[in-house]
Amino acid sequence: MDLENQARIKELAEKYGNEDLIVVLGGAEAEASGLAAETVSTGDPTFAGPLSGVSLGLKAYHIFELKEEVDAEVYDEQISMMEMVLDVDEIIKEVKTYRG
Amino acid sequence: MSFPVVKGAAYALIQATDMLLHHGTTQTSELRKNQASEHLEKLPGHLRSFQDAVSYPPNQVYIGNLSPDDLKEIPRPWFQAPVAGASRNGKYGEIMPEDEFLGLMKIVDAFDLVVLEEEFQAGVKEKIAGHPVLKDIKDLDKLSKNPGNMEEISRLVDGHLAQPMYFQGKLVGCVKKAHEFDEALSDHVMFENLVGKASAVFALKLLLAKTNLKAEEVEYIIECSEEACGDMNQRGGGNFAKSIGEMCGCINATGSDTRSFCAGPAHALVEAAALAQAGIYKNVVVLAGGASAKLGMNSKDHVKKGLPALEDMLGAFAIHIAENDGESPIIRTDGVGRHKIGSGASPQAVMTAIVADPLDKLGYKIPDIDRYSAEMQNPEITEPAGAGDVPMANYKMIGALAVKRGELEKADLMKAVGAFGMPGFAPTQGHIPSGVPFIGHACDMIRAGKISRAMIIGKGSLFLGRLTNLFDGVSFVIEKNSGNIKEESGISKEEIRIMIGEAMREFAQRFRNES
Numbered sequence: 001m002d003l004e005n006q007a008r009i010k011e012l013a014e015k016y017g018n019e020d021l022i023v024v025l026g027g028a029e030a031e032a033s034g035l036a037a038e039t040v041s042t043g044d045p046t047f048a049g050p051l052s053g054v055s056l057g058l059k060a061y062h063i064f065e066l067k068e069e070v071d072a073e074v075y076d077e078q079i080s081m082m083e084m085v086l087d088v089d090e091i092i093k094e095v096k097t098y099r100g
Numbered sequence: 101m102s103f104p105v106v107k108g109a110a111y112a113l114i115q116a117t118d119m120l121l122h123h124g125t126t127q128t129s130e131l132r133k134n135q136a137s138e139h140l141e142k143l144p145g146h147l148r149s150f151q152d153a154v155s156y157p158p159n160q161v162y163i164g165n166l167s168p169d170d171l172k173e174i175p176r177p178w179f180q181a182p183v184a185g186a187s188r189n190g191k192y193g194e195i196m197p198e199d200e201f202l203g204l205m206k207i208v209d210a211f212d213l214v215v216l217e218e219e220f221q222a223g224v225k226e227k228i229a230g231h232p233v234l235k236d237i238k239d240l241d242k243l244s245k246n247p248g249n250m251e252e253i254s255r256l257v258d259g260h261l262a263q264p265m266y267f268q269g270k271l272v273g274c275v276k277k278a279h280e281f282d283e284a285l286s287d288h289v290m291f292e293n294l295v296g297k298a299s300a301v302f303a304l305k306l307l308l309a310k311t312n313l314k315a316e317e318v319e320y321i322i323e324c325s326e327e328a329c330g331d332m333n334q335r336g337g338g339n340f341a342k343s344i345g346e347m348c349g350c351i352n353a354t355g356s357d358t359r360s361f362c363a364g365p366a367h368a369l370v371e372a373a374a375l376a377q378a379g380i381y382k383n384v385v386v387l388a389g390g391a392s393a394k395l396g397m398n399s400k401d402h403v404k405k406g407l408p409a410l411e412d413m414l415g416a417f418a419i420h421i422a423e424n425d426g427e428s429p430i431i432r433t434d435g436v437g438r439h440k441i442g443s444g445a446s447p448q449a450v451m452t453a454i455v456a457d458p459l460d461k462l463g464y465k466i467p468d469i470d471r472y473s474a475e476m477q478n479p480e481i482t483e484p485a486g487a488g489d490v491p492m493a494n495y496k497m498i499g500a501l502a503v504k505r506g507e508l509e510k511a512d513l514m515k516a517v518g519a520f521g522m523p524g525f526a527p528t529q530g531h532i533p534s535g536v537p538f539i540g541h542a543c544d545m546i547r548a549g550k551i552s553r554a555m556i557i558g559k560g561s562l563f564l565g566r567l568t569n570l571f572d573g574v575s576f577v578i579e580k581n582s583g584n585i586k587e588e589s590g591i592s593k594e595e596i597r598i599m600i601g602e603a604m605r606e607f608a609q610r611f612r613n614e615s
Contacts, residue, residue, distance in 0.1 A: 028493065032486050081448040081504055084513070085496035 001039040006049035009040055013056045023060040025095060028086055033062055034094035041098045062095045064088050102585045104376035105428035106578055107383075107420040108311030109540035111162050111193035112303040113527065114201045114414040115153040116395055118266035123291065124396035124411075139400050144269075146402060146409040148179075150197045153412065155182035158478045158525035162415070163190025164540055168522035178480055179408050192540040193306045194233070199267045201414075203228050204298045205275070207239050208347050213290055215256070216265070216273035218247035233309045234302070238347055248273065263291040284328075284335040292392055295414065296327040297340060300389030301347045303416035307385065308348060313420050319381035321345045321355030322372055324364035325388040326530050344387065353385075361565075362475070362534040364388070365417075366558025366574040369536070372421040373431040373576070384421045390414030390529050397528060398485035405484045415532035419539055424585045429546045429578045435462035437557075437575035445571045451501050454557055454573040462577060466502035467516055469577065470551035473538035474498075475559055476526040494557070495521035534558045539578070546580050553579035 013021060023040045027033030035045065037060035044051040064083065067075060121127055121143065130137045153159060157178045160166045166183065174181050188195045196204075203224030206214040216224070225243035228234050253274050256262035262274035275294060278285035300323065308315055321341040328336035341355030358368040365388060372384035392414065399409045424430065437458035443449050459466060472495065479489035495517040502508035508516055526533035535556040542554040560572035 029486065029488050035486070078444075078446040078448055081451065081497060081500045082446075084500040084503060084510070085493070 001036045001044065001049065001051075003049040006039060006044060006051045009058070010050050010054065010056065013040075013058060018057045018059075021058060023058050024066065025060055025062045027062065027091065028082070030087060030090040030094040033091050034097060036060065037095045037098035041100075059099050060095060061099075062091050065092055065095070102377070102424035103430040103433060104373045104421055105424050105430050105581060106539060106543055107422045107425065107428050108307060108313060109192060109419045109536075109543065110303055110307035110310055110417065111164065111190070111537065111540060112299060112306055112416040113153075113159055113162055113193070113195045114198065114299055114302070114390065114416075115150050115195065115412055116198050116201065116392065116414050117147040117409070117412045118198060118269065119295070119392045119414075120147070120395035120399070120409060120412045122264060122266055123392040124399070125393045126397050126399055130400075139403060142403050143396070143399055143409060146399070146407070148408045148410075148412065152179070152182065152408070154188050154195050155184075155186035156410075157181060157183055158480070158523075159195055159413065160186055160190070161525040161541075162193075162527075162537060163195060164192030165190045167541055167545075168525060168538065171523045171525055176480060177407075178478075179410065192310065193303070195413075196302065199224050199272075200227050200231070201298065201302075202265050202267060202273060203243055204234070204237075204302060205265075205294050206273075207237060207242050208298045208301050208343075209242075209275075209294055210343070211278060212246065213276045213278055213287075214265075214273065214294065215246075215248035215253055215262070215276065216243075217250055217253060217271075220267065220272040221247045233305050237301075237305065238349065261287065263287045279331065282332045284330055284332045293327055293329050293340075295392045296325050296389035297343055297347075298389065299414050299416040300325070300340065300344045300387050300418070303387055303389065303418040304344055304348045304350075304385065307387075307418040307420060311420060313383065313385075315349035316352050317383050318345065318350040318353040318385050320372070320375060320384045321350065321353050322368040322384065322386045323355065323357045323388060324359070324368035324386060324531060325357075326359070326361060326364065326391060327389075328359075340389075341387075344389075345385075350385075360558075360572050360574075361560035361562060362531050363558035363560030363572045363574055364531045365534055365536045366556060366576070369419065369421065369431070369556070370433075370436055370574060370576055372419075373433050376421050376423050377433055379423065382423050385418055386421060387416070387418035388531055389416045390527075390532065394529050398481060398487075401485040402481075407484060410478070410481050411528055413527040413529075415527045415529040415537075417532065417536055419536065424581070426583050426585045427581055429543050430581050432462055432577040432579060435459070435577060437555075437573070439571055439573035441570060443571075445569070447497055448501070450559070450571055450573055451497050454559070454575045455498055455555070456501055456505060458575060458577070459555075464553075464577075465507040466498060466505065467508055467520070469520060469553055469555045471522060471538065471542065471545070471554040472498055472520050472557065473522070473535045473542070473554060474557040476522075476524045476533040476535070476537045477528050478524045478526060478533075481528050482524075489524070491521065491524040492517070534560075535575075542578055546578070549580075553577055 265273035277287035323341035330337035474494040
């Protein structure tokens, strides 16, 4: 996960706590999305960024999992094309792993 | 006015394994953090030989000896499928070894910043003097002058006054800083800028050698790399373009630099097309050199996964855009795609803006385009690093957009992707893979009647400059020239005559009514 994003998420988690804060991912690949979910929950597994060894315990969801929460028209306009080309099941399965 | 044409294209690759080790930012960043890095220790064991780089199938496609369709037939991993009898010389260009390139860096250096060790300099002078394309290059005699000695070079490098130049693990020269304390003229910046200049000079020399274009016929040069030259009062002021033209004898040309990260080349080509179509300049060359910073960018993943360090190639290209000659493929300037500031950043919004909207203007449907060339990064480089197959991702998005627009059945999506898609074959040099590597092949395929039209797409991530989160993208269609120059225009002479006639009649009518 991008080092700057790690820093921004760390700052937000410190400010708002992890109870009412979730991370919404838009990754195009299962592996990369899983890596991001892992980084914000148990810490940066690559030990490269500010979340190395920092367990924020944040829950991450891929936007594909939140389809019902999004206005159908907006979802169609912004996400439906990618939904057609990406491996949705694989991505969701991978991201779920890190929510415990 | 008639549509402009793509007259010719040349492509250069330079294998630079020592630059990968000493100047690639993944390595320099690692060194800064951890001197005893395991990655830096293991990386030299993953470097490949020049012959391995020459016979690597994607590199043979880049210089035109194989077509992208040939590459489809070669099973991966490509690094284990060397092309038998592969040559460094290609139909569109050449693959150069690192020692000759260091010599070229000294030749193009106008401020005596490059110092080469005497014996090394003499060796490369002989090679460049015998090089079919570079033997007549301006300032070749620089390689007979002012050689350095090892003591001086080591002193400059150790004293942080110069960036080292290595060949096969041995220090053979350096690039000095150009100012005592100006960071925009530091040894690091000057090294990268000279790499960019030298590789672009090589591409332009190849274009002049491999096509009918003469140096003195070039009227404008647009340089579109991702480097910036200038001093602390005008960092990025330019002008790479004229410095490159100067080295190649383009005495009648002026030029300037265009920037938009990876989308730069597509912007530059649209500008060149406009200049040629308007008749402002008859012959425009769009070119860019390579980036040493990006060498070995994903090498940590390559090393971890036991692969060769495949990002050891600097890429460069030069493309000739001219007024309509009735033969060469035309650029449809009446349907240029652009990601607008207000377009939105979702992949769907981007693809609609740069693919669907221009095709609507041209009256084409997505499947009417025979080939799309977007981000042609070699997937063998990006997949191990978790970035996936970038060209394939683009093709799937284009296909999905066609399904959403009712131009394609969902069941036929992957079939369409197979038809208009191609495997990526360009090195991960940012602006280099961005649509342009296919232009040489596209022109040949159009001329041979294998395809009628192709769309070239440039996409750029502007957030990298930390000034905006906007995305960028530009596209254009090149297609078969009908041969009738008058017809190849948005509006014919006859139509203009009718329009003038109508306007005159209207004017006369109004005049009569008023009087």
